[in-house]
Amino acid sequence: xxxxxxxxxSILSPRRGIHVVxxxxxxxxxxxxxxAQTGVYPVNLLVEPPDVRVHxxxxxxxxxxxxxxxxSSSEVNALLRIHSSGMxxxxxxxxxxxxxxxVLDAVEVGGLRCTGRCLPLRALENRVYEVELxxxxxxxxxxxxxxxWSRETILDEHRFLEDLVASEVPAVAPMDLGSGQTLxxxxxxYYAAFPKVRGLTLDELDAENRRRIGRTIGRxxxxxAARPAPHRPKLDLxxxxxxxxEILMKGNFMPENLGPRYRDMALRIADAIAKPLAxxxxxxxxxxxxxxxxxxxxxxxxxxxxxxxxxPPVQDLWxxxxxxxxxxxxxxxxxxxxYELFREFDRSTFALIEPLRAMRIIYVSGWIxxxxxxxxxxxxxxNFKDIRYWMQEYEALAEIAEILT
Numbered sequence: 001x002x003x004x005x006x007x008x009x010s011i012l013s014p015r016r017g018i019h020v021v022x023x024x025x026x027x028x029x030x031x032x033x034x035x036a037q038t039g040v041y042p043v044n045l046l047v048e049p050p051d052v053r054v055h056x057x058x059x060x061x062x063x064x065x066x067x068x069x070x071x072s073s074s075e076v077n078a079l080l081r082i083h084s085s086g087m088x089x090x091x092x093x094x095x096x097x098x099x100x101x102x103v104l105d106a107v108e109v110g111g112l113r114c115t116g117r118c119l120p121l122r123a124l125e126n127r128v129y130e131v132e133l134x135x136x137x138x139x140x141x142x143x144x145x146x147x148x149w150s151r152e153t154i155l156d157e158h159r160f161l162e163d164l165v166a167s168e169v170p171a172v173a174p175m176d177l178g179s180g181q182t183l184x185x186x187x188x189x190y191y192a193a194f195p196k197v198r199g200l201t202l203d204e205l206d207a208e209n210r211r212r213i214g215r216t217i218g219r220x221x222x223x224x225a226a227r228p229a230p231h232r233p234k235l236d237l238x239x240x241x242x243x244x245x246e247i248l249m250k251g252n253f254m255p256e257n258l259g260p261r262y263r264d265m266a267l268r269i270a271d272a273i274a275k276p277l278a279x280x281x282x283x284x285x286x287x288x289x290x291x292x293x294x295x296x297x298x299x300x301x302x303x304x305x306x307x308x309x310x311x312p313p314v315q316d317l318w319x320x321x322x323x324x325x326x327x328x329x330x331x332x333x334x335x336x337x338x339y340e341l342f343r344e345f346d347r348s349t350f351a352l353i354e355p356l357r358a359m360r361i362i363y364v365s366g367w368i369x370x371x372x373x374x375x376x377x378x379x380x381x382x383n384f385k386d387i388r389y390w391m392q393e394y395e396a397l398a399e400i401a402e403i404l405t
Contacts, residue, residue, distance in 0.1 A: 091146035091188030095127060096374070098143060098189075103129050106186045107141060107193060110178020124376055126306065130196060138196035139175070142306075143189050151183065154190055156229040157305050158182045160284050163226065169219045170301040172197055197303065199295030207334045213300050213320070214338025217289070220302060221313045222343045224284035228310065234282060235311030240359040241270045244366020251369050254390040262390070265397045266362050272404040273355035280312035280349055289316040314349040315356055322357070358400045361393060 100118040117132040127143040161173040174182035174192040288307040295301045321331040371377045383389045
């Protein structure tokens with residue numbers, strides 16, 4: 001006989017507890033009845049005996065940890081589906097087999113109600129969906145790739161966003177789905193929901209709009225400098241050159257005769273930039289602030305802080321102006337003019353632009369190589385193993401190395 005389990009009355013209301021009872025004798029089958037007593041609407045779910053302790057105790061522990069004193073039948077239904085469907089699957093397997101039903105269950109776990117509309121959005125690193133609620137709000141729900149970030153690392157991202165919103169910097173902070181926190185978990189996968197923001201992405205701006213986005217970045221960095229993000233990566237040589245280079249050298253991605261030259265060029269650049277990069281004062285920054293991560297509504301709104309790091313502020317400027325000539329210099333000055341209305345910018349860090357460019361080239365190739373077993377990556381980067389791709393990458397690094405040395 002399977003033991004009867006009941007949630008502590010100090011946490012759950014006596015009339016709204018979760019109980020596991022042995023019903024095999026009455027039902028005449030080898031099963032148990034997991035009953036969620038929710039007021040006058042009991043929810044019954046038959047589960048096989050080997051699973052009851054996993055599903056029932058996991059669900060109850062989840063409720064206790066959340067400190068829920070009462071819950072509706074639909075909330076319990078959502079919880080039961082989340083904690084029973086795919087429970088035995090590894091988080092990575094579940095991540096690659098997310099279904100609309102599982103996404104909707106995750107959103108409804110805290111009491112929100114969805115219409116059933118669930119639209120997958122284009123994303124490679126994470127799985128992202130647009131979900132419609134019955135009150136006509138639209139959410140963007142992000143399921144974080146398992147194994148990439150720890151819970152603490154993601155919460156550092158959320159804390160940065162919350163700090164920005166509290167200071168009225170235009171950014172999109174995660175929502176509480178009713179669980180009392182912004183970061184939730186289903187089947188070992190962390191996920192968060194954000195209110196949908198409608199806007200346009202632009203890749204060309206006049207001087208005045210460059211000053212506008214410069215003001216926004218200046219305000220973001222003023223908030224970012226107020227406290228650290230101890231669990232976020234640092235924009236350093238280990239994370240952006242040595243680790244991705246090791247992945248590339250172990251994989252069969254570039255032509256065999258090019259590999260040693262590519263490695264030597266990357267290490268030459270690393271040696272040249274070690275001191276100036278270490279001298280730059282790190283703080284919380286966006287880390288991946290290209291034009292696609294700025295929505296114009298018509299005012300600029302910053303989105304997608306998934307790659308936020310501790311790094312030099314210049315990282316969030318050079319990605320918006322990538323050239324080397326006089327026109328690029330003038331465009332950067334427009335950004336800085338707006339930026340310095342809110343905080344001083346160290347113009348000497350413009351010398352880090354070429355090092356940061358090289359680091360990004362190596363890091364992105366290493367990232368693609370690391371994710372190559374994910375079917376979406378070969379589809380998105382069909383030329384990744386082509387010799388022309390690697391010759392272009394090598395030539396770009398060689399050009400930067402000449403500038404630096």
